[in-house]
Amino acid sequence: MKKYCIYTDEVGYGAWAGPVVVCSVLSQEVANAQIKDSIRDSKSLTKNARYKLLHVIKQKHMFAIAWLHAVDIDKFGLRVATDKAIVQSWSILLSRYKLNVQTNLFGERLLDIVIDGKYIPKTEHNVKSIINGDKNNLMISYASIIAKETRDAYMCELHKIYKEYSWNSNVGYGTIKHRDAIAAYGVTKHHRKSYKPLQKYI
Template sequence: MKKLSIKALEEKLSQLEELSDEQRKALEDDDRKGVHNLLKRWDQRQLKKRQMISRYKEMMRFENQLYEKGCQYIAGIDEAGRGPLAGPVVAAAVILKPKTALYGINDSKQLSKKKRQEFAAKIYEQAVSVGIGIVSAREIDSINIYQAAKLAMRKAVDSLNIVPDYLLIDAMTLPTNVPQSSIVKGDERSISIAAASIIAKEERDRIMAELDHIYPGYHFASHAGYGTKQHLAAIEALGPCPEHRLSFAPLQSK
């Protein structure tokens, strides 16, 4: 390998998942600094991959325990949009195939928008079923945000095209006969809940982008309804619109 140019070595290493003892020794014995840097970067990439696989296996712990008990259709459930001053709260229920590999997945809040979109596409491709539940700002004002989030989750489960065997829910319990577990920080600890977190966030962002066109001036697409300075300034200038949650401070005084 040491006879190859730096560029050719870089290309070759990018295609290798493992190095034989002979290949590694040849790289280590090469007197070119660029070769040593390539090997160092390759080792770092492999370490990152091992860490992602390890985390993935840990996040499959709840699902694997249920598969071993005979469950086939495990629905992860999470919501997005409890905190904003405007727009709906959106929940997702996701049933993944048992062998779905989503290395690097995490709670939607820990991922960049680009990564969320990439994972969302993979989830829709590989999921057995995906359900969405939406509860409007008016309903939130009527029944409070906690009950609205719970209602959105129930709607998400009801919209699945397969009846789940078990529900894994992020820090919530639902009034249903389906067996369930409430998992604190579930979007960081369960693959299924993390997947639901991503779908709920992406669906809500899509809705807020649509509302941005319906109610121009509030910049819903940029802040998704959260109480940013830009949003508060728009409310002060324009007053609330039909998508604002009037039960939330500071809108209660408007």
């Protein structure tokens, strides 16, 4: 039986508006957690560089995307909502590719998960967290690129409806221009109303 490893990263955690988006990428080889590569954290790449890499990554790797929107973040809290999206991305990935990842005849687990950051969701899987994994692990960098490009594209679509907030450029983060727009026009259903910085605008 083959052993698999899932590499997971999220984007949008600190945004004021829009969803938190998680991507998990599947590999049949467990990569060195400290691998260095010219592909860095998606946030440090130019948009053009990420876009070119995106299609190559999607063609070569199995992946799944999950997200929870502002209403879910307000309902569950950011950490819980993010954990829910992370676990959901694993379930989608395993279900989509019909993978047997229980144990082999020797009782060894057939699935390892490597996640960026320090928080590990409650799960039955064997999960390892890596601080700054999106900068030091090639596969986590791939997950980061897919997640960021997916979220950015979604926020650009929302911008067509809510142009005042400049989500095509700030993608929901609390920039000065975004804050000025909230002060002038109020909050939308896509804003995370539970966030303390937004309380004064509500």
